[in-house]
Amino acid sequence: MDLNYSPEDEGFRERVRRWFAEHPPGALDTLEQKKAWQRKLYEAGFVGMGWPREYGGQDARPMEQAIVAEEMAAADVPGAINSLALGLIGPTLIVHGTDEQKRRYLQRMLTAEEIWCQLYSEPDSGSDLASLKTSAVREGDHWSINGQKVWASLGAYAAFGILLARTKPNVPKHQGISYFILDMRTQGVEVRPLKQITGSSEFAEVFFTNVKVPAENIIGQEGQGWELAQTTLGYERGGSVLARVTRHQANMRRLIEVARALRRDGQPALEDPLVRQKLGRMVVEVEVLRYTGFRILSKLEQGTRPGPESSVDKLYYSELDKRHQELVQDILGPFGQLEKGLPKELALNSSTMRGDDSTWAYNFLWSRAGTIYAGSSEIQKNIIGERVLKLPREPRADRATPSSTGG
Numbered sequence: 538m539d540l541n542y543s544p545e546d547e548g549f550r551e552r553v554r555r556w557f558a559e560h561p562p563g564a565l566d567t568l569e570q571k572k573a574w575q576r577k578l579y580e581a582g583f584v585g586m587g588w589p590r591e592y593g594g595q596d597a598r599p600m601e602q603a604i605v606a607e608e609m610a611a612a613d614v615p616g617a618i619n620s621l622a623l624g625l626i627g628p629t630l631i632v633h634g635t636d637e638q639k640r641r642y643l644q645r646m647l648t649a650e651e652i653w654c655q656l657y658s659e660p661d662s663g664s665d666l667a668s669l670k671t672s673a674v675r676e677g678d679h680w681s682i683n684g685q686k687v688w689a690s691l692g693a694y695a696a697f698g699i700l701l702a703r704t705k706p707n708v709p710k711h712q713g714i715s716y717f718i719l720d721m722r723t724q725g726v727e728v729r730p731l732k733q734i735t736g737s738s739e740f741a742e743v744f745f746t747n748v749k750v751p752a753e754n755i756i757g758q759e760g761q762g763w764e765l766a767q768t769t770l771g772y773e774r775g776g777s778v779l780a781r782v783t784r785h786q787a788n789m790r791r792l793i794e795v796a797r798a799l800r801r802d803g804q805p806a807l808e809d810p811l812v813r814q815k816l817g818r819m820v821v822e823v824e825v826l827r828y829t830g831f832r833i834l835s836k837l838e839q840g841t842r843p844g845p846e847s848s849v850d851k852l853y854y855s856e857l858d859k860r861h862q863e864l865v866q867d868i869l870g871p872f873g874q875l876e877k878g879l880p881k882e883l884a885l886n887s888s889t890m891r892g893d894d895s896t897w898a899y900n901f902l903w904s905r906a907g908t909i910y911a912g913s914s915e916i917q918k919n920i921i922g923e924r925v926l927k928l929p930r931e932p933r934a935d936r937a938t939p940s941s942t943g944g
């Protein structure tokens with residue numbers, strides 16, 4: 538593992554940093570503004586960087602991608618809106634799609650012309666995703682879809698979704714699933730946004746009643762859906778490890794300033810030995826995250842795809858985020874719950890307040906999600922136990938298969 542950046546990488550970082558300094562995103566309240574920001578990022582070469590050039594990417598090295606992600610975090614600018622398309626759906630199409638599918642969809646993912654969502658989870662199938670019930674029945678030149686999905690991030694804005702549906706009911710559950718491209722504007726698709734604890738509606742429930750999906754919209758072969766879903770999840774687990782570290786570091790620096798400004802029992806909270814101890818511990822934990830990130834990054838640089846051991850990273854960073862946000866609340870007390878009207882010296886980001894998603898309160902509430910999506914903490918522990926540590930599996934016939942999960 539090499540912990541140094543090469544002179545080329547340092548030069549690249551300098552150029553990226555300058556670009557972000559010269560191109561502030563401005564208001565990003567509406568969907569159109571968010572799409573326009575992604576397009577700008579794309580034109581600068583910062584979107585789909587790892588994708589092959591023939592599909593609009595840059596063939597960039599993992600290190601270059603990490604540098605851009607880090608600089609975005611350092612500049613405190615939001616990433617691309619079409620996150621699922623860029624991180625999971627596009628890469629799956631690149632590997633498994635037909636030439637026709639690649640030509641039709643990939644470029645418009647990069648430019649945010651078409652937003653995508655992931656239609657995996659169902660009300661009774663989350664961790665045990667392979668038990669999903671939404672059905673797809675072949676009728677001539679199309680498939681007829683019936684059923685319900687839930688927790689579809691970006692579902693309310695999406696033009697397309699990737700859909701897992703059961704095409705064969707009478708075979709072992711993992712073998713009867715296929716993978717489709719769904720045009721969300723098709724008749725029979727009903728999208729109902731779900732309001733979250735944070736106040737925003739990033740999720741949607743999606744209902745299908747006799748929805749006709751053209752036969753050519755299947756990705757891979759019939760019955761190959763589970764295998765493809767594993768590829769997709771694999772990309773998601775890779776993650777922008779170092780960007781997370783940069784955001785945590787920035788938050789820690791700010792939290793220390795806030796603890797200095799905040800008065801407790803007549804003195805700055807930072808003078809409290811317990812507060813100092815907890816802050817110190819958190820700084821160390823973020824450093825651990827940084828070195829774990831380097832380990833993953835150097836594996837990627839050597840061309841090795843992270844395997845089940847990336848569950849260690851997922852478990853650690855999502856649990857760390859919860860501990861981090863709990864510490865914030867611990868230090869700020871009632872101030873931590875204010876979404877509006879927080880004195881400037883106590884706000885998360887005094888210079889570039891962008892609305893609710895840059896408050897301590899929002900971050901606290903959002904941190905609860907990290908240990909659920911892309912495989913809950915319990916599922917990550919099962920994976921670590923069984924596939925990393927090779928511990929014996931629990932010999933119970935009725936146990937759920939913790940092999941994968943939705944988004």
Ligand SMILES: Cc1cc2nc3c(=O)[nH]c(=O)nc-3n(C[C@H](O)[C@H](O)[C@H](O)COP(=O)(O)OP(=O)(O)OC[C@H]3O[C@@H](n4cnc5c(N)ncnc54)[C@H](O)[C@@H]3O)c2cc1C
Nearest residue numbers: 655657658663664688689690906910913915939942943944
């Ligand atoms: C922010 C966010 C975004 C999401 N985006 C999407 C999306 O875009 N598309 C999509 O399809 N889904 C999405 N999801 C859904 C997500 O994939 C599921 O919530 C997740 O897979 C867990 O499933 P569940 O909610 O049904 O919980 P369940 O599977 O019912 O789990 C309930 C509890 O039981 C535990 N548990 C379950 N099985 C086991 C086991 N075998 N061993 C030990 N413990 C177990 C779990 O850890 C959890 O604590 C999103 C979720 C969140 C929070």
